[in-house]
Amino acid sequence: MFHPKKPSSMTSHERPMCVQGDSGLVLTTDPKPRLRWTVELHERFVDAVTQLGGPDKATPKTIMRVMGVKGLTLYHLKSHLQKFRLGKQPHKDFNDHSMKDGMRASSLDLQRNNASSSGMMGRSMNDGNNAHITDAIRMQMEVNRRLHEQLEVQRHLQLRIEAHGKYMQTILEKACQTVLAGDGSGSYNKSTATAPDFAQTLSFPSLQDLNIYGSSEHLESLHHQSMERESFIPVSDNFLGKKRSVQYTTPSSGKSPLIWADDLRLQELGPADDQIDSVSDIYETKPMLSGDHEKKYEAKMDRPSPPRRAAAISAGGMQQGRSSPFG
Amino acid sequence: MAMVMDLGFPSFESFDYTTTTTTTTTTTTTTSSTDEGCNWSDWSPVVDWNEISGDQDFQNLIDSMIDENVVIHQSIRPIDDDDQIHEAEYNNSSPEYNMAMQDEAGSAEDSKGLRLIHLLMATAEAMAGRDECRGLARVILVRLKELVSPTYGTNMERLAAYFGDALQASLDAGAGGRLAPGAAEHHRADVLAAFQLLQDMSPYVKFGHFTANQAILEAVANDRRVHIVDYDIMEGIQWASLMQALVSRKDGPPAPHLRITAVSRSGTGRRSFGTVQETGRRLTAFAASIGQPFSFHQCRLDADETFRPTSLKLVRGEALVFNCMLHLPHFSHRAPDSIASFLSGAGTLNPRLITLVEEEMAPPSEGGFVGRFMDLLHHFSTVYDSLEAGFPMQSRARALVERVFLGPRIMESVGRIYRGRETEEGCSWGQWLGAVGFRPVSISFANHCQAKLLLGLYNDGYRVEELTTNKLVLGWKSRRLLSASIWTSQDCDL
Numbered sequence: 001m002f003h004p005k006k007p008s009s010m011t012s013h014e015r016p017m018c019v020q021g022d023s024g025l026v027l028t029t030d031p032k033p034r035l036r037w038t039v040e041l042h043e044r045f046v047d048a049v050t051q052l053g054g055p056d057k058a059t060p061k062t063i064m065r066v067m068g069v070k071g072l073t074l075y076h077l078k079s080h081l082q083k084f085r086l087g088k089q090p091h092k093d094f095n096d097h098s099m100k101d102g103m104r105a106s107s108l109d110l111q112r113n114n115a116s117s118s119g120m121m122g123r124s125m126n127d128g129n130n131a132h133i134t135d136a137i138r139m140q141m142e143v144n145r146r147l148h149e150q151l152e153v154q155r156h157l158q159l160r161i162e163a164h165g166k167y168m169q170t171i172l173e174k175a176c177q178t179v180l181a182g183d184g185s186g187s188y189n190k191s192t193a194t195a196p197d198f199a200q201t202l203s204f205p206s207l208q209d210l211n212i213y214g215s216s217e218h219l220e221s222l223h224h225q226s227m228e229r230e231s232f233i234p235v236s237d238n239f240l241g242k243k244r245s246v247q248y249t250t251p252s253s254g255k256s257p258l259i260w261a262d263d264l265r266l267q268e269l270g271p272a273d274d275q276i277d278s279v280s281d282i283y284e285t286k287p288m289l290s291g292d293h294e295k296k297y298e299a300k301m302d303r304p305s306p307p308r309r310a311a312a313i314s315a316g317g318m319q320q321g322r323s324s325p326f327g
Numbered sequence: 328m329a330m331v332m333d334l335g336f337p338s339f340e341s342f343d344y345t346t347t348t349t350t351t352t353t354t355t356t357t358t359s360s361t362d363e364g365c366n367w368s369d370w371s372p373v374v375d376w377n378e379i380s381g382d383q384d385f386q387n388l389i390d391s392m393i394d395e396n397v398v399i400h401q402s403i404r405p406i407d408d409d410d411q412i413h414e415a416e417y418n419n420s421s422p423e424y425n426m427a428m429q430d431e432a433g434s435a436e437d438s439k440g441l442r443l444i445h446l447l448m449a450t451a452e453a454m455a456g457r458d459e460c461r462g463l464a465r466v467i468l469v470r471l472k473e474l475v476s477p478t479y480g481t482n483m484e485r486l487a488a489y490f491g492d493a494l495q496a497s498l499d500a501g502a503g504g505r506l507a508p509g510a511a512e513h514h515r516a517d518v519l520a521a522f523q524l525l526q527d528m529s530p531y532v533k534f535g536h537f538t539a540n541q542a543i544l545e546a547v548a549n550d551r552r553v554h555i556v557d558y559d560i561m562e563g564i565q566w567a568s569l570m571q572a573l574v575s576r577k578d579g580p581p582a583p584h585l586r587i588t589a590v591s592r593s594g595t596g597r598r599s600f601g602t603v604q605e606t607g608r609r610l611t612a613f614a615a616s617i618g619q620p621f622s623f624h625q626c627r628l629d630a631d632e633t634f635r636p637t638s639l640k641l642v643r644g645e646a647l648v649f650n651c652m653l654h655l656p657h658f659s660h661r662a663p664d665s666i667a668s669f670l671s672g673a674g675t676l677n678p679r680l681i682t683l684v685e686e687e688m689a690p691p692s693e694g695g696f697v698g699r700f701m702d703l704l705h706h707f708s709t710v711y712d713s714l715e716a717g718f719p720m721q722s723r724a725r726a727l728v729e730r731v732f733l734g735p736r737i738m739e740s741v742g743r744i745y746r747g748r749e750t751e752e753g754c755s756w757g758q759w760l761g762a763v764g765f766r767p768v769s770i771s772f773a774n775h776c777q778a779k780l781l782l783g784l785y786n787d788g789y790r791v792e793e794l795t796t797n798k799l800v801l802g803w804k805s806r807r808l809l810s811a812s813i814w815t816s817q818d819c820d821l
Contacts, residue, residue, distance in 0.1 A: 146772070149776070153776045159572070160540070161533070162571075163570070163571035164536075167567030170609060171562055179515070179516055
C-alpha cells in the first residue's frame, strides 16, 4: 500500500527509511512496509484523540478525519489506538527520536491535570529520560481507564443483581400461588413446614414475597419500609433486591450481628437449640442480645409460639412480629 | 425470660457426650477400641494433641489432621467377634489420651470434632480395605451415628452426620451398584427457601452465573442473534441478569435476539422446583417484561442422558454458546458420560463459547479412596465454615440449606468416589476440555473486577483468584471451592 518514493537516510536506523513527501509519513522499506509512529505523528494522533474526547470515545475513522494525514489508513489507526488505549506503546518508537517541545508540553499538562500521579511523574521528570515520561503518561492513562472501567463494572453489577432478584421474586410468587392453590396448609408435615414459616417470619426482602398467608399490599408497604432502612449501602440508592439481602456481612466490626439485626430480624434467630418440630421457633429469639433489642424481643414475645399450621395465627403473628423493627 | 425455657437444650440430653472430661475420655476410648486394642498410633501415627487443643479454627484442625495422617495405617485386622470390641471398649484406655483430654477441657469441641474426623477416616479406611473390613466400617458408623445429628451441634457434627450417612449408603449400595437417589423428595417450598437462603448467604450461585454471563456478553458483543444451550437450566435464574445486560448494552447491535435451549432429561423432573417448561414460560415472561427478544426451546437427552448435537435446532448466523453449570445448587451429580457427551457434542458444533462452572477439587492424591474422601471432607467443611461465617446465628437456616443442597451433594460425591476409583477421570472438566482440544478464552479485567466486587458484598473470607488465564476460582480462606472457566473451539479471535 505504501510505495517508498526514494530511499533516504533521514534517521540513524539500521533499516533504510523513506519519507513520503506530502504526508510526512515515515515508512520502512522492509519487505512488510510498516508505518513508523514518529513523535510528530503521535503528537497529531494524541491531539486528534483529545479533540474527540479521549481514547475511549475516539474511533479510527474519526481520528483519521481529524488528523487529515494522507496515507494513513484505518488499519494503522486501529492498531495504534488500541495500543494507545492500553498504554503499551513500544518504547523503540520514541527512544531514537528527540523529544519535541510539544510533546513535553503536553506531558506537562497531563502532569498538572493528574495530581494523583504527581509522585510518579515527579520521579520521571527527575530522571530526565523522555521515555520515562511517556511511560508515566501511559501509566496514568491506564490507571484512569481502569478506574473508569471498574466503575462501569460496579454499575452493571448492581443492575444485574437487581435483575437476578426480580427474577427470584417471580419464582417465589409463582410458587406461593401454586402452593396456595394446591396443597393448602394441611398437607405439610413437620419437617417440610419449614419453608412457609421461614417465609413469613423472615424479613428477607425477597422472601417477604413468598406471601402464603398475607396480603400483597401489606407486603408492599413492608418492602418500602425495609428499603428505607438501607442506610449504609455505599453504592447507589436504586440498588434494590438482592443487594439488600446480601449486605448482612458488610460491617466488619465486632458489632456486625447487631447492625444486621437493625435491618433484618434474622439476628434474633439465636442458636438452633430448639426442637425441630416447632418449626416456627426457628426465628424465635433468645435473650442474648444487647439492650437495644429488648424492645423488638418483647414485641415478639407477645406472639404465640406454638407450631404454626393455621393461616390465621400466622398472619396475625406476622403482623405483630413485623411491627417492631419497622416501628 | 420465658423464651429460654421454651427452647431448652434438648440436644445435650440425648447424647452421651458432655463437656466433662471423663465422658470425653470414654468416647475417645471407644474410637481407639474400634481397632481392637490397637493403639491409636497405629492409625494416626503422630497427632500432637496439645498443639491441636488450642486451635479454634476448624479449618486448621482438618488441615493439621490431614497433614499428619498422610502416612496411613497398618493392615486392618478383621473382627471375629463383636463382643470382643465391646469388651475392649470399656477396658482400653490409653494414658496419653486421658492426659490429652484433660488438657483440652477448654476446647472439647475441637477435640470432639477431631474425634469425628478420626471416626470418619477410620470408616473410610475400613471401606477401602478388604471385604472383611466392611463389618468394621459398619460398627464405626453405628458409633458415629450416636454422636452426631444432621441438625444439631456444631458444623463438624452436622457434617460428620451427613458424611456418615453417605458412607453408610455407599456401603449398602455395594461396590457396583449406583447409589439410589434415596434422599427424600424435598418439598418444593423447602427447596425454594433453601435456594433463596443459599444465594443470600453465599456468593456461590451468583459467582458462577455472573462470571459466565460476563464472558458470554463479551463474546457476543457484536452479534444479532445469540443461542445458548444450557445443560441444567433448573429455574433459569442465570439468564435473568444476562437478559438485563443484553437489553442495556450500548455497543454492538441493540437488543440481540436471545434463544435459549434447555437440555432436559427424559425422565420425570426430579428435585427441580418446576419443570423445564415452566422455566421456559417464566423466562419468556421475564424477557417480555424487560423488552428482550427471546425464544425458548427444549432439547431432550436420550434415555441414558446422552446429548445428541443433532437434536439441536440451529439458526444461521447465530452465536452459539454452551453453558454447563455443575456447582451448587445444581442438584444431581450428572453422570460423567452425560456431561462428556454434552461437551464433546458442543465441540462438533463449533460454538463461540463454552462456559463451565464446577467445583474445584484438589487433584487426586495417591491416597486412593481415603485420600479423596478426606479431600471431600475438607471441601465441604470449608463450605460449612463459609456459611457459618456469614450467618453465625442462623443455624436453622443453614441446616435447611445443608439438608436440601449440601447433604445430597455429599451423598452423591462420596458414592461417586467410592464407586469410581480408577474408572472415573481424576481430572476436572476444565482439564478435560483443555485436553480434548478446546481453546481457553481469557477472563477479562471487567469479569475479574465484577467477581471481586461481588465477593465484596459477602463476608470477606471469600476470595477470587485467576488461576489460569481462562479460569476464575472462588475460594474461602485458603481453600478453593468453585471454578468458572471459559473455552472456545474456534480458531478465530473472539
